[in-house]
Amino acid sequence: MEPLISAHKLTKTFYSGSTPVEALRGIDLSIYPGEFVALVGQSGCGKSTLLNILGLAERATSGEVVIGGVGTQLAAESTFQTLRRTKLGYVFQHFNLLSTLSVRENVMVPLILNGVEVEVAAGQAEEMLVRVGLGHRIAAMPFSLSGGEMQRVAIARAVVHKPLVILADEPTGSLDSRTGEEVLELLREQCSQGVSLLMATHSELAITRCSRVVRMKDGAIEQ
Numbered sequence: 001m002e003p004l005i006s007a008h009k010l011t012k013t014f015y016s017g018s019t020p021v022e023a024l025r026g027i028d029l030s031i032y033p034g035e036f037v038a039l040v041g042q043s044g045c046g047k048s049t050l051l052n053i054l055g056l057a058e059r060a061t062s063g064e065v066v067i068g069g070v071g072t073q074l075a076a077e078s079t080f081q082t083l084r085r086t087k088l089g090y091v092f093q094h095f096n097l098l099s100t101l102s103v104r105e106n107v108m109v110p111l112i113l114n115g116v117e118v119e120v121a122a123g124q125a126e127e128m129l130v131r132v133g134l135g136h137r138i139a140a141m142p143f144s145l146s147g148g149e150m151q152r153v154a155i156a157r158a159v160v161h162k163p164l165v166i167l168a169d170e171p172t173g174s175l176d177s178r179t180g181e182e183v184l185e186l187l188r189e190q191c192s193q194g195v196s197l198l199m200a201t202h203s204e205l206a207i208t209r210c211s212r213v214v215r216m217k218d219g220a221i222e223q
Contacts, residue, residue, distance in 0.1 A: 001033065002069065010065070011026060037199070051198070089161070090169075095154045129156050155171075166196070
């Protein structure tokens with residue numbers, strides 16, 4: 001079985017003035033269809049940097065990310081944009097909903113960016129919102145939602161375009177334990193459909209719900 005996303009010898013170096021800081025040091029990681037992988041480690045260990053690079057939000061200093069068999073080492077920005085729109089879904093701790101758009105319109109965004117007609121996108125967004133238990137809130141604005149509802153909208157937005165891989169950065173960090181468990185179950189449902197999911201987390205509850213745990217320390221994966 002081929003991985004849906006993999007990292008090969010990833011490094012990332014930042015500079016503090018003239019002093020180099022190695023945020024990632026030779027990361028090798030593969031995630032397979034249906035895996036729900038927890039990425040854990042102390043703050044500053046490189047988890048968010050790794051997620052950003054795997055999510056094509058920034059480029060590695062060296063090494064390569066392969067998504068759905070497509071290598072990115074020498075890829076143009078246009079290829080990055082296409083992969084972000086079509087192969088990846090993102091779930092963030094602080095939701096990142098667009099405050100001027102309704103719940104339905106927020107979920108429509110990835111579909112519209114992929115060229116889906118507005119009426120079709122609206123129908124697909126509504127269907128996904130029903131699946132995450134928010135069919136009664138499709139016309140609501142983000143400011144009127146609870147934290148758990150906002151995260152459900154964020155998950156619907158992340159999966160509505162059927163990505164291969166979902167990247168989640170502390171998706172339960174702003175939620176109470178009951179709501180956090182509900183969100184984890186929604187994410188697990190995606191894995192049951194063959195999606196790969198990589199989640200950076202400090203939550204012991206979240207870790208117990210994952211199929212594999214990858215631990216990071218000082219920019220490297222602990223063996």
